[in-house]
Amino acid sequence: MSGNVIDPQSRGARQRTRQLAISEAVMAEGSVRIEQLAERFDISLMTVHRDLDELEDRGLLRKSRGVATATSTALVESSDVYRSNRQLAEKELIAHAALEFIEPGQAIMLDDSTTTLHLVPHLHTKTPLTVITNTLTIMNELRGARGIEMVGLGGEYFNWCSAFMGRTTVKEIAELRADLFVMSTSAIVDDISFHQRPETVDVKRAMFESSSRRLLLADSTKFTRRALHGMLPLVDFDAVIVDPGTAADDVSRLREKGINVIVARKSAGSRT
Template identity: 65%
Template sequence: MADQIEHDEAGAEAESRQSRQEARQNAITDAVMAAGTIRIADLAERFEISTMTVHRDLDELESRGLLRKHRGEASALSTVLVESSDVYRASRERSEKESLALAALELIEPGSAIMLDDSTTALQLVPHLQAKRPLTVITNTLTVMNELRSMTGVTLLGLGGQYYNWCSSYMGRITTAAISELRADMLVMSTSAITDGVAFHQTMETVDVKRAMFDSASRRILLADHTKFDKRALHAMQPLADFDEVIVDAATAPHHVDALRSAGVNVSIVPRTRTHH
């Protein structure tokens, strides 16, 4: 009995240590991305950890393609990779993305054809789609394809093209040509950044695919957590007023919501946590 208690305590301690490490690495990533370049010694001082610990964290983050360590400094990778790395995006605002996805789920009708983009927010929707079967899902994202390929009652249309590893997706002229031949009942997508009521992305390839999806869907739903309003990206994709519905989380600043509504955007707000039935 005592051995079991010690084993449980050791397991809990290891889990807690891993959780702290993950939180610290997320904070380090945010600090580096905000600064562009930051000295390792400054990171150690800011987070009150040893330089050895900083080096270990940076080595792991570098191996995941999130930043670069060089000559006593840590640097963010190009803005494109920072914005688009699916590894980084998937680790951020998980509960908010889950809430947004469940709100979108309520809008999907069984028997319909839906398009899903390469966003990690839309990916949160995938495990819940079984509740809406039969369903046709159209996507350019390999991660979504892998999740749905064995789900009975779902007809999966995978869009090919040139494969981009940083977002686990197919893009390019082949992809957009395939999209133009289809017609979906609904598009569920997210965006990298929102500026002055417009959805922006960092790469033109991403914009081309999302515009093609937008044009091929009867109803367009945009999911955006509150962090999208604080980010910047290069290429305008679409004004939010053109979407049939924009769903944001409760942490979105009221002035952002007010500005969107003043511009004629149909905005819905979901709480941070939702219970799905």
């Protein structure tokens, strides 16, 4: 990192990309010998064991007797490792559109979504800011960033999403007031945001209630997915930002309900 610009190709980002590739290789083949993974990705056995240990902690696979075996659960799609390299171009477009809602001097809450994570490298353009988050990945990315005061929320740590959640986290959120809350969702069903995990729902609802304005970031795939736990109706958000691939029928329906839908567009300065 130079100056106050967050380097998107940080060591952590490279590690997440490699772990995603490893997890996808194991899921595609069902099981793979650990020595083969080391050879395929040109990394040491120590490194591949460390990556596999983290992936096992997130519930993505099992490691036993020199073999990595895929796990088939809903936790796979919830994991930050799985989500981090999905719809990258769309998430970057959405993040640039969301940036327009952030003003210097604000206190902003950021959830644990990988879409929101795409905002982080651009926050230096809006300083001074106070960033409130329960996400360890964001805390690490913003550590030492000039002009950004960071408030880290504590609680029970959930490795699968690199975030703190639970009763303590919700209590801390209730004692704060932010100007803006930026969040994403796992699925949109009947124009309501949904998530697979109830503890995530509790935290996002608390952040929503503690913020003056609320943004929902949702790429087009959210409209085709399903999840178990309902969170918040889209009509309750100040704006819902989607990518250009979102079906016109979905955009029209939401707007007819009075929802402020913003379709992110590629600009001359965009890197996507």
